[in-house]
Amino acid sequence: MHKIIKRVKAEKRSLLETEAKELLRGYKIPIPTFRLIKSEGEISGIRESIGYPLVMKIVSPDIVHKSDAGGVKVGVKDEEEARMAYQEIISKAIKYNKKAQICGVIAYKMIPQATEIIIGMMKDPHFGPVIMFGLGGIFVEVLKDISFRVLPIEERDAEEMITEIKGYGILKGVRGEAPKD
Template sequence: MDHLLKDAIREGRKILLEPEAKGLLKSIEVPVPPYEVVRDIEEAQEKAERLGYPVVLKVISPDITHKTEAGGVCTGITDVEALKKAWMEMVLKVAHKRPGARIEGFVVEKMVKKGVEVIVGTIRDEQFGPVVMFGTGGIAVELFKDVSYRLAPVSLEGAHDMMREPKGFVLLNGYRGAPPCDVEALAHTLVKVSRLLCDLKELEGFEVNPLVVYEHGVIAVDAKATLL
């Protein structure tokens, strides 16, 4: 896994680019959506056709941590004309909201189907060392702090325990007639992510938000990583 950090370390970056963070996820066998890194609109069109619509377009920049706030994410792109429009609007928005930000490319990603969104993260605490966090995804994390914590790495049994603590766990059990989610796959993902900071001493933190949980399996839609 160390080779996935070498470019960031060599360039003196404190954050990994999205493809690098997702490379870490793939190395620990956490599923991510099919995606391609592109440099221009012609390449984006070619890759989108190959992936199949609908797709998501995301900016890649070492200077932008929160892509959505910078106008650097567009979802639900259904055809080539919508892709061209999204590309033009994104370039203008990012230039306006983050002037001077270095743009190193774009991600064209297959849009995933809806499921239950959760957040899985790990941080290197000054007092306790690596700590793993689990919570309901999306805005609920910011509004309600509906999360649980454990020292990392966490066992499979410990992962199941911390998953049950947040109030949002009810959503994973088949809320309002929905099928129950694959909590076993989710628990295994928690275990894998909890080990990242233990295995990679250069990592300060790692976050998957959202991690989408389905009736069968999970998929990591977005990931962020910071270096010490």
């Protein structure tokens, strides 16, 4: 884990999704099984190692908003679709930013009915390390419904961050849905 952080700091960039997932895994936070695919040939065997359906996303330090670049495919059902999705994601990413460094495509098991969240961290010039929480995906872009805390925090602070966002009702479960975990 320290190697990842050291490398990212040295390169003065944000974590890639694959790196963030490795850090979460290192802290025993459950995440879906994933694989970084660097060539179309690496797609074979996904059924055995991950399973279908998949979510596939471009991995590039130069493409932050993957959906805007056409770099996301959801509900990929089989190997043939995975190959087509891989080609399309790479092609659209290059078209979106010809100078982008493309690290590959991350593939992970799609979790039906999941609610995406975002957790971020930055070093504020005035406050120091700050953590952010909110609903993820398009919600963070459109609603900007996020909460912040200066680090370090305690468990009760994290719970407050979750309950104070406007989208907390979605996490609690609405209209008969079970609460999100």
